[in-house]
Structure formats: C-alpha cells, structure tokens
Amino acid sequence: MAKDILKKIAEPSLQVVGYVVLAVMFLYILTPLVWMFLTAFNPEGGPFLELPKEFTLDNFIMIFTGGPIKGRAGAAHPFYMSRWIQNSLFIASVALLLVVTMASMAAYSLSRLDFPGKSLLMTFILLIGFMPSMAKILPLFKLCLMFGFVDNLFGVAVVIASSILPTQIWILKGFFDSIPRELEEQAWVCGCGWFTTLMRVVLPVAGPGIAVVALLSFLGAWGSFTIPLILIRSEDLYPISLGIASVFVHNPGEIGLAVDYGPLCALSIVYAIPSLVIYYLTRKYLMQVRLGKMEVR
Amino acid sequence: MVEIRLEEVTKRFGNVLAVDRITLKVRDKEFIVLLGPSGCGKTTTLRLIAGLEKVTSGRIYFGDELVDDGKTTYVAPQYRNVSMVFQSYALFPHMNVFENIAFPARIRKLPKEEVKKRVYELAELLRIKDLLDRKPHELSGGQQQRVALARALMIEPSVLLLDEPLANLDAKLRVYMRAELKRLQKEFKCTTIYVTHDQVEAMSMADRIVVMNQGRIQQVGTPDDLYNKPANLFVAGFIGSPPMNFLECSIDGKGFLDFGVFKLRMPEDWITAVQEVGEVIYGIRPQDIRVYKKEREGAVEFTVYVAEPLGDRIVLTLARDNLWIKALAPPEFTVEMGDRVWISFDFTKAHLFDKRSERLII
Secondary structure, three states, X not given: OHHHHHHHHHHHHHHHHHHHHHXXXXXXXXXXXXXXXXXXXXXOOOOOOOOOOOOOOHHHHHHHHOOOOOOOOXXXXXXXXXXXXXXXXXXXXXXXXXXXXXXXXXXXHHHHOOOOOHHHHHHHHHHHHHOOHHHHHHHHHHHHHHHOOOOOHHHHHHHHHHHHHHHHHHHHHHHXXXXXXXXXXXXXXXXXXXXXXXXXXXXXXXXXXXXXXXXHHHHHHHHOOHHHHHHOOOHHHOOHHHHHHHHHHOOOOOOOOOOOHHHHHHHHHHHHHHHHHHHHHHHHHHXXXXXXXXXXX | OOOEEEEEEEEEEOOEEEEEEEEEXXXXXXXXXXXXXXXXXXXXXXXXXXXXXXXXXXXEEEOOEEEEOOOOOEOOHHHOOEEEEOOOOOOOOOOOHHHHHHHHHHHOOOOHHHHHHHHHHHHHHOOOHHHOOOOHHHOOHHHHHHHHHHHHHOOOOXXXXXXXXXXXXXXXXXXXXXXXXXXXXXXXXXXXXXXXXXXXHHHHHOOEEEEEEOOEEEEEEOHHHHHHOOOEHHHHHHOOOOOOEEEEEEEOOOOEEEOOOOEEEOOHHHHHHOOOOOEEEEEEOHHHEEEEOOOOOOOEEEEEEEEEEOOOOEEEEEEEOOEEEEEEEOOOOOOOOOOEEEEEEOOOOOEEEEXXXXXXXX
C-alpha cells in the first residue's frame, strides 16, 4: 500500500524535476539568443535584455548599406559591416568551389582506384584533417607570405579550403563507396564513355553527398575565425567573424559605450542565418553522411 | 546479332585463375547458359564478353571482329553494342522507369519519338506500363527485374548478357519469369548468354548449356545431352535433382561389378567398354532405380534409412553397410524407417566413370 502511494507520488514528481531541469537549460541557452534577436530589431538596443519599444529594421539596413541612418548616431563600425558580409560571402563561396572540385575528384579516385599506398594516403589525409589548423600556422603563415596570400581574400579562401578539404574528402568517399560499381558498369554497357558516365550517372547519384560537402565547406569557411585572424590585417578585408570580434577587441573596457549593439546584433543574426538555412535544406542528406568503411590502419 | 567466339580465353586476378583456357562458340540467336557453382568463373566469362574485364590471354571475337586479345586489341564495353542485366539490376536510382529504359537509346541519340514509342512497346510487353513514372526504389524485385530487362532490350544488342537475373526473386516469381524470359528470347531472336548456378533454370531455358567448374568448361551440350550423357562425374553430379548416386566399385573380370557387399552382372556392351579399367564409379539417377517391397530375381536388399514424401513421389534414402543410395518411389509406396526393401538398377540409364580421370566410360 505504502509502496503504491510512493509510486504515485514519486513518478510524477520525477517528471516535474525533469521539466524543471529542462526549463533551466532552455532559459540558459535561449536567453542570449533572445536578447540578440530583440536588440537587433530595437532602435535603441543596449547591453541589457529589454523589450523594444518600437520595432525597426534600421540596424539591418545599416549593415547592408554601410552608411549611418539619418537621425541616428552610432559608432563607425556599420560602415565596415557591409564589407564584412561581402568578404565572408566571397571567402565562403571560393572555398566551397575549391573544396567541391578537389574533394570530388580526390574522393572518386580514392573510392574507385586501387593503387599501392592507398590506405596510407587515406590515413594521412585523415590525420591532416584531425590536426588543428593552428598547429601548423607558423609554416603556413610563411608560405602565405611567399604566395602573397596575406591580406588577400582569395588567399584566405585557399588556406581555409585546404583546412576543410581532408574531412570532406572522407565524407565524399563514403558517398562514392555507397554507389555500386555495377551502376557505372551498366552505364558503360549502355554506351557511355567515362565522361558521360560521370556526368549522367555518378554525379547525379552522388548529388546529395556533393550537396552536403558543398554546404559544409561553405559553413566551415563562413564561420572560420583563426585563419583570417592570422592572415588579414586591414579592417575592410575582415570577414564577419573577425569583424564582430574586433568590435569588442578595439573597445577594451568600454563595452556599453562605443559598441553599437543594434547593428552588431543584426550582423550576428546575418552571421547565424546560413547555418540554420543550410541545416534545413540538407537535413535529409546530412543523415546519410558516413565515413565509409573505416580503413585507418 | 552476331556469333561470339572465345578462343583459349584465360583470366587471372593476381594469383587466382578465374577462367582457364576457355574455347566456346555462341551461335547466332542462340540461348546459351553458363552453369556452375559459385566461383567457377561463369560471371567472369560474361564480364569478359561484355568488356568489363580484359582477358589475360586468348581472343574474343564478335562475328569477324576481334574485340579483345589481351595485348593490342581491346574494344571498350560502350563500343561492343551489348546489353547486360546484372544480378542487382543496376537501375539508375535518380531516373524514373521511363528514363531508365530509354537510357541506352538516349546515349545513342536516337530520335525522341522513336525512343518513346519503343519504351511504350517494351513496357506493354513486360507489363510495366503503369510504372513508367516511378523511381526504382518504389518497385518490387520482380518489377525492377522487368525494368532492367526492358532496358537491355531497348536497343538491338549484338548479344544479351544476363547475370543471374532471377536470383533475387522469390521462388514463385522465379518460375514465372523463367518461362517469360524464354518466350521473350525466342520472340526477340537475340543471342543470349545467361549465367546461373541453378541447374533447373539452365535445363528449362537453354538451347545449349556450358557447365563450368574451377574456371574450366566441363561440358557443352543440349540439356538432353548433359542429362543423359554427362561427360564426367562433375556434370553428372551437378545436373539432376535429387543428384545422381555414385557408388565406388571394381570389375572382377567375370563380367560383374563388385560393390563389396553385393555384385551386379554387367550387360555385354559394358564388358567390352571396361576391359582396360580397374577402379570405376557406378552412377545411377534416383529415378532409374526400382524399389520393391518383396524379394525378387536380380534385386538387391537395402534398409530404409529415411523416407521423404514430396506429394507426387517419395525420396527414399537407403542404406546397406556403408553404401548409401537415394531412390524415388511412387507416393503410394508407403514404408517405415528400418523396413527392408529390394532395389534393381536400370543399366540402360546407368553410367560408369573412371575413378582416376573421373571421365565417362559408358
């Protein structure tokens, strides 16, 4: 009897405890996001969580047009913000193109050809991918100086692409491995040469994999911080990540005075959007990502 | 449609000898089946003909054209004008059924109207007309198989290559498609090479069967030839169900076969045939053994080890000392385990093989 009562009380109360824990975590995670969101649409947003008295898109207009809006005072940063968005877009797009082109070629060869030292090469690629990019930053920086990649957006994109490439090769190899060889053989028998087979059978079938790799590399380059930090010096060449950081770094101890919170939060939202959109677009294919058969030795 | 010739074709994969000096002529419009256990080289032979593998040595001809000699000449699959149905069907997952079937014609840039007409004809013939808009993953195994077949028949191939096309279907559908395939082949009159490990499939469909084992051709012949005149022990054991009984015995010089526990008198023509051989193997199919419940002249006594009724017949496993024999009896022949029965052998349908060379003597 007592046991039953205990059971009746204990079970629901456990559930309540669970919900309370969840709610606390929820608040903890969501509060900064909510603050960011509210401030971005607040004409007078500050460093505190407050409900806007009126709703405005001025902050977004400012960061995209680059100029201050009439009748609104503010720091000089919005002038650069539009440039920062363009810079990030440029870096991410170039990195995407480089990674997709090179990863698909490399992954297809690794998936289909047998050659001596293949597993060693695969392991090597994976190890390079695992290594933090900062670990090799000194020689990398020297190389970049040689090639004129310092303070050069294209150069930054190349370096970022090289850091993303190894893992993407592995992901794409997994996709190519899952395409049965018979599909290609069937295409040959049907009269296709190697190029037609690639264009009409292999790439369309690997399409989801290539899309995943494209979007992952876009995101990787879009979010990249350390490589631009080392390689870019001029403020007008900053990508968004560096820009947002610089707003704080350049105003030590003055947070709340010189930082223009409205445009900054708007910029943060713009910065966050691609990852949300990309997750939504590729959620079906992301589930298919696998690193193929593990052949690490 | 051409005649296909393989001359002394050998294929090695590293140290593995997959196909060993095969010489074969596939006649125009013929339905030929490559039959053998898994790993016997039958699929490799098919892939060599398709051009998916290159020969190590030997020559392959399509009509008068040399397509592969392992040295200077090699015609790639796309120029051989063959059609192939893989065991997995290999349908293109990103195309619907219509596009899959039309694919070989599209690659050959045939006029659109003609392609459309042909696809509809084939779809009608293979009863997949309602499926043309579907994607391969929305089809059942049998439907996928028919789509793959339609695609293979879309063009007029020099030769139609089928690699175990029925293996992934359930038993009932397999029997149905077996008959359909045979009818289609005769209708389209295309030279067909069909690979299978199922001897029933081979027997029921083929004009001629090529039995292979360990990379070598064991025998080439009509289903009737293979059944009644198997060239060696392997073919005799592979063709027919339940398989042929093999009994080791010796020849005693007085016209008798000595099985150890009993002797059988040989017919006259056997005595002359076996004069120079010592150890032999006596082969007889279960259906050529007569079983009696009572003792009779010339019949040998055995004990019933197990009886398996199949409805239309009973498969009996009989034992005597260390001799084991399978025999067939009519359904009304009711026996229990341990019963004594008497059997007699039909010598006109039995065979004698040389124990050493395993070749047929008579």
